[in-house]
Amino acid sequence: MKKALVFAAVAAGMTTLSTGVQAQDCTTKIGAALPTSVDWGRPIAEVAQFAVDQVNEAGGAGGCSIEMVLRDTQVDPKVGVDAAKALVDLEGVKVLLGAVSSGVSMPILTSVTVPSGVMQMSCCSSSTAFTKLSEEGKTNGLWFRTFATTGVQSAMGAKVAADKGWKSVAILYKNDDWGQDMSRLIAADFAAAGVEVTANVAINDAQPSYRAEVTEALTSQPDALYLALYPTEGKSAVREWISLGGTQNMILANSLKSDEFRDSVGLQYLGNAFGTDTASPRVESADAFKAAYEAKFGSQPNGPGLANSYDAAMIALLAMEAAGKDASGADIAAAVTKVTDPNGTAITADIAGFKAAKTTLAEGGTVMYQGATGNVRFDANGDVSAPAVVWKFTDSGTEEVEYLSLTEVDAFIASLKK
Structure with a gap:
């Protein structure tokens, strides 16, 4: 098409x-x-x-x-x-x-x-x-x-923070069903990984400014910022965060895997921003889809x-x-x-x-x-499990930083519940 x-x-x-x-x-x-x-x-x-x-x-x-x-x-x-x-x-x-x-x-x-x-x-x-x-x-x-459910992304965000040695994090989340779910899970998973959540602030749609919310999140001077937002409000919130002197250590939900977000914020401010996402397994059928997509659309399927x-x-x-x-x-x-x-x-x-x-x-x-x-396997609730990937922005899109198999994802999630 x-x-x-x-x-x-x-x-x-x-x-x-x-x-x-x-x-x-x-x-x-x-x-x-x-x-x-x-x-x-x-x-x-x-x-x-x-x-x-x-x-x-x-x-x-x-x-x-x-x-x-x-x-x-x-x-x-x-x-x-x-x-x-x-x-x-x-x-x-x-x-x-x-x-x-x-x-x-x-x-x-x-x-x-x-x-x-x-x-x-x-x-x-x-x-x-x-x-x-x-x-x-x-x-x-x-x-x-x-x-896969938000549980995978929140757990992988906690893993990124722990691996980077970030001891504290503030959360900005979209004030809807998805964002509220992410907020709850992130707070629990980060705490289980030994990372302090210093602020957990809701972001509403279509506000002229997010300065008050960003200021609240910034007060404790956390080591990193977690963003469970979409590009429209995400770019505005991050610009406020940077302008107020917030850290460039960021963890991004897959919803921000967007050229619009990268270009609006500026790649120069996203060098230490790491996103998480579910991933296709390293199997022949996933590779076949990538090849078919590229033949059809002339680009790799890098978008969310x-x-x-x-x-x-x-x-x-x-x-x-x-x-x-x-x-x-x-x-x-x-x-x-x-x-x-x-x-x-x-x-x-x-x-x-x-x-x-x-x-x-x-x-x-x-x-x-x-x-x-x-x-693909659906459980009784229509849910699926999936491997995960950590990614970062580049000039032309995104690149993979780390791939975690389904076994590795399940093992890390299990470790957070011990």
Whole structure:
């Protein structure tokens, strides 16, 4: 898909994107509620459309060609809910991809997809509040995410601080579901790692200045600053922090893995800033996705959530294939286990793999999806585990500083609980 199509989607508010070959005489719509009006959100939507295009080239899913109807959430809960309602009520979708921010995904889940019986598959929402909601039986098995919970990022942030010898840290967090969850987990994990949390300050959207909040965080003169923010408020808060003499020792949530943030703050102030993120495992399927992405878009998939977005779309479409034509959202959700079966037939994440899956599923078998983030496994709450990476900014993007396998991540998290 060309970038112009996504920009057109933003300008129009909604668009139907379909560039695949029409292999069927019917069409099924899926919805995508994603933040295409921000620089890091557009590629997430593009890579979801890439998966749809591949599936259409493989003959579609559930007996029909697929159209992805895209609406912009603007990283705003109200806008996101309105977008989701339009996709469900007006477009009749049974599958919704999105949202990105937990603060947008949660109200969509509770007020739109669960009441309507629509399966929701998020690439990037990480709040542990979703796990709790599922444990309470309030998601009806309709919720899945291909991104590990905030527990991984908070633990890896504590590891960075401990490894760097930073003894104290102040936290600035976005005042929404995701940020509040991060704030709570970071404080606990840093304390367990022997790092003092000197301040834990909420940042609200769209304030003209964050000087009061930054001053509060700066009062104790911490060794480092942890930022659980998005680029819009993150760049403003960090500029205030630097101007007031705050340390350049920073730990960044993956939400700040953004050219917009780097360029607005200035690379010269980010030389000792280290980000954390979940990572694709070092496996052949992850490498294959990188190669396919580069061939399609002419760049490496360095932005946040790209591999996760691809897997979210592809797994949802595989489940649609397994559930069959005219399946309900609940039927599609129930079929996810058939396409992520560790004992199923291994398939690749591409056109050939989807064709192979069609054959296996038609014969009554199950498949083991091997995708951009490896062999995806959902637990009973729709959660996944993942390796992790520590990264830093460069002139051209980001570079990996350290990779931690799933075993290493689990071991470190376990050490914090002793």
